Every structure is written in C-alpha cells, then in structure tokens.
Amino acid sequence: MDYLGIDLLCANDSLRHGHFPAKDCLFPLITKLLSYFLVAASMTVKLPQIMKIVDKKSVRGLSVTAFELEVVGYTISLAYCLHKKLPFSAFGEVAFLLIQALILMACIYYFSKPLSVSTWVRAVVYFALAPPLFAGKIDALVFEALYASKHLIFLSARLPQIWKNFRSRSTGQLSFLTCLMNLGGSMARVFTSVQVNAPFSMLVGVVLAVFTNGIIMSQILFYMRKGQGKRVSDKKIS
Numbered sequence: 287m288d289y290l291g292i293d294l295l296c297a298n299d300s301l302r303h304g305h306f307p308a309k310d311c312l313f314p315l316i317t318k319l320l321s322y323f324l325v326a327a328s329m330t331v332k333l334p335q336i337m338k339i340v341d342k343k344s345v346r347g348l349s350v351t352a353f354e355l356e357v358v359g360y361t362i363s364l365a366y367c368l369h370k371k372l373p374f375s376a377f378g379e380v381a382f383l384l385i386q387a388l389i390l391m392a393c394i395y396y397f398s399k400p401l402s403v404s405t406w407v408r409a410v411v412y413f414a415l416a417p418p419l420f421a422g423k424i425d426a427l428v429f430e431a432l433y434a435s436k437h438l439i440f441l442s443a444r445l446p447q448i449w450k451n452f453r454s455r456s457t458g459q460l461s462f463l464t465c466l467m468n469l470g471g472s473m474a475r476v477f478t479s480v481q482v483n484a485p486f487s488m489l490v491g492v493v494l495a496v497f498t499n500g501i502i503m504s505q506i507l508f509y510m511r512k513g514q515g516k517r518v519s520d521k522k523i524s
Contacts, residue, residue: 317481320474325378327467332386334463339393347458349450350398353391354408355443359436360384361416366433369422379471437491444498451505455512462506469499 339345360383367377395401395409418424419432451457472495479489 317478320478324471324474324478325374325382327471328379328382331383331467331471332390332464335461336386336390336393338459338461339390339397342459343397344459345394345397347450347454347456347460348394349446350394350405352443352445352447353387353394355439355446357384357387357391357412359439359443360387361412361419362432362436362439365419365422366429368420369429434487437487437494440491441494441498444502448498448501448505451502451509455509457502457506457509460502460506462510465499465503465506469496469503472496472499
C-alpha cells in the first residue's frame, strides 16, 4: 500500500492484527504525513500577513530588509531542490512560500511608495539572477555555497524584524497568524529533520528558525498584552 510515496503497509498490518504500530513503522509514517501537511499548510501561511497589509493599507513596523532576505532564501532553497531533482514533498513547501513571499513583497513595495532607487536596483537584480539560478546555470560549487549560506540568510531575515520590534516597542502590522504558523512549521521541521537523519547543518538551521520565530512570537504576545493594558489604563483615566 503506497500512496504519494507513503508506505501504509506496516501500519495497516499492525492495526489489522490488533497491534499498535511499532516505532520503526510509525515514525517514518508520521514524518511523511507531517511533510505533506507542511506542504499543504504552506499554501496559506503568508496569506494573513498579506491580507492585513492590504486591509490596513500600511506596512508600519515591518522590516523591508527582513522580507527581502526571506525571498532570497526561498529562491536559493527551491532552486537547489529543483537542481537536485528532489521529490515534491521535499520542496513543495518552499515553492508555495516563495510565491506568497513575492506577493507579500509586492504589497510591501506598493504601500511603501515612493520607492528608493536602491530598492528598484535590488528588485531588478533579483529578477535578473533568479532565472539562471532556477535553470541551474551556475557553477556547482557556487550552488553548494549558496545553499550552505541559506541558513545564515534566513537568520539574517529574522534579526532586522526582531530589532525593529524591540526599538519601536511594537510589532506594527505583523500578522499574529502568520508568525504562529511560521513557529509551528519550524518546530515540525525539527521532528521531520531528525527522523530522516538530515545533515547537521540543516538541523542547526531549523533549530535557529524555531529560536528566531519564537522570539518574534514572544514579542507579538508581549506588545499585544502591553497595548491592551495601556488601553485599559486610558479608559480609566478618561
């Protein structure tokens, strides 16, 4: 019994004989199902953020650099997976995240008008370099170096937003739902990475993602509670 690359035979046999599936059978099954769940969930993870920006017509509190670096990181990840001809379950999540990240950047740029010359230059450079990257028309060693740097890129993508939140004592238009899904997804990836014996560098990258997403989520909760407390105080004074 094999559906979408998921072997259900051992689990089905165990349950049919009235036994709970063994760990060696259950964990790979959970890992595969979780991977497909993450791919499905990734189709909507950034929609709350996009909708909030469009609804408020504001990008207040958002770090443009953070979201630009996210696009770069997703681009490198997807290009590498396509180059290595990995199964869809391995890169589907990244593909959907990249599409949403590009839409998100378009929204941020639109509501950040007028755009600086440097912003236009970065956008032109990205769309000039992305096609050759997806086609794999770069040196293999450069490709490996780019992929190895993606964890640093994603870490760098979170730090500007964390710092901006701290300086402004607010998370602005950051979406609670998007950040919550980012945290949940990175935590799930720790489990799947351990189960498939992922390289140590990949595991470190996922753990860093949990750490940085956790900080941002903590900031949202902290400043949200602080804002509610301030509103209550203002009502009492008035």
